[in-house]
Amino acid sequence: MDERQKIKRLAAQYAPEFVSVRRYLHQHPELSFQEHRTCTYLKEQLLSLGVTDIVSVAETGLLATIHGGRAGKTVLLRADIDALPIQERNAVDYVSKNDGVMHACGHDAHSASLLLCAKILMELKEDFSGSVKLLFQPAEELSPGGASAVIREKAYTALGSLPHLGQHVRPDIPVGKVGFRSGKFMASMDELFLTVKGKGGHAAMPEKTIDPVLIASHIIVAAQQLVSRRADPKIPSVLSFGKVIADGAINVIPDEVVIEGTFRTLDEDWRKTALGQLDKLVTTLAEAMGGRCELKINHGYPHLKNEPVLTERLKALAEDYLGKENVLGLDQWMAAEDFAYYSQQNPACFYMLGVGNAEKHIGSGLHTPTFDIDESALEVGGGLMVWLALSTLSA
Ligand SMILES: [Zn+2]
Ligand SMILES: [Zn+2]
Numbered sequence: 001m002d003e004r005q006k007i008k009r010l011a012a013q014y015a016p017e018f019v020s021v022r023r024y025l026h027q028h029p030e031l032s033f034q035e036h037r038t039c040t041y042l043k044e045q046l047l048s049l050g051v052t053d054i055v056s057v058a059e060t061g062l063l064a065t066i067h068g069g070r071a072g073k074t075v076l077l078r079a080d081i082d083a084l085p086i087q088e089r090n091a092v093d094y095v096s097k098n099d100g101v102m103h104a105c106g107h108d109a110h111s112a113s114l115l116l117c118a119k120i121l122m123e124l125k126e127d128f129s130g131s132v133k134l135l136f137q138p139a140e141e142l143s144p145g146g147a148s149a150v151i152r153e154k155a156y157t158a159l160g161s162l163p164h165l166g167q168h169v170r171p172d173i174p175v176g177k178v179g180f181r182s183g184k185f186m187a188s189m190d191e192l193f194l195t196v197k198g199k200g201g202h203a204a205m206p207e208k209t210i211d212p213v214l215i216a217s218h219i220i221v222a223a224q225q226l227v228s229r230r231a232d233p234k235i236p237s238v239l240s241f242g243k244v245i246a247d248g249a250i251n252v253i254p255d256e257v258v259i260e261g262t263f264r265t266l267d268e269d270w271r272k273t274a275l276g277q278l279d280k281l282v283t284t285l286a287e288a289m290g291g292r293c294e295l296k297i298n299h300g301y302p303h304l305k306n307e308p309v310l311t312e313r314l315k316a317l318a319e320d321y322l323g324k325e326n327v328l329g330l331d332q333w334m335a336a337e338d339f340a341y342y343s344q345q346n347p348a349c350f351y352m353l354g355v356g357n358a359e360k361h362i363g364s365g366l367h368t369p370t371f372d373i374d375e376s377a378l379e380v381g382g383g384l385m386v387w388l389a390l391s392t393l394s395a
Pocket of ligand 2: 105107168
């Protein structure tokens, strides 16, 4: 039996066990940087598979190593492990037991697939050269993110540059299929906090006030020129303000207005320029109208780039494993991911694992209270990762 068939057979054989693992994780979700019980559970699972080379990283994360029979190259496989502050609304018997916390981004499935992957790798370890690093990373969902902590860890920096592979569930892709995008794939993300200061007073006597509501309105409109006029049309950019608080009343002009939003793009130089231009624009516009505006920026994740040679090779390997018809080419995606940090320093590939199933009515979006997956994706995700990792070691 060739290696690919062997991996497929083992993935099918062991998948049910890891459906249970996924359900356990789903029932016991923990928020970013608080994944203590999750981390303990994952470590126990690894030990039960015979994986003993495990170091703790970023407080609640793990970096485990599976050594092949002979020395050789190294490849790193990453799963994120944290959940979101969402109250689950699924009527399933594995519903979250932690009030207000839910695995609504599929990180339970990422962790379970990586454990399935580990089980298969342990069974095949005498057959391959080199080693596979398994990174269970905390806090993907909360800026500054777990990846930025991992990349400062000695155990991580000692590895030097090496191929990084990561997968993420996507409910809009049918189960059984995966998707790849070579080059720039996901956006950088910065959080914007603006405070527009004026002088409040009676709404009937605006001449005695400096109206921050009017200033804020101009700022929101004018700031869009960053995307529509300043940005190179060939570089995707998004500027969205989702929170505006002017806490006055029908007849009261408030002292200040708070605006919050996000800026996303796919180019690090433009990102820096744009944020500088935004700062200048909001400051001078507010001043010209007699008020003041302070912009605070919480710098988030960089953009995620998939190394083209590695990504095209993995895409072709995925076609071997799943069939050409089950491997999709994807569009760029303006969501952000802290896997991006690894992709800035290493040849990396972040690909999408289909978990949707229209017949079973599984298709709710990521980060929604009714998000769920078709669990047969675990067999696909776990097996495919083994195939991609071993093929990368032998390339
Ligand atoms: Zn998410
Ligand atoms: Zn996610």
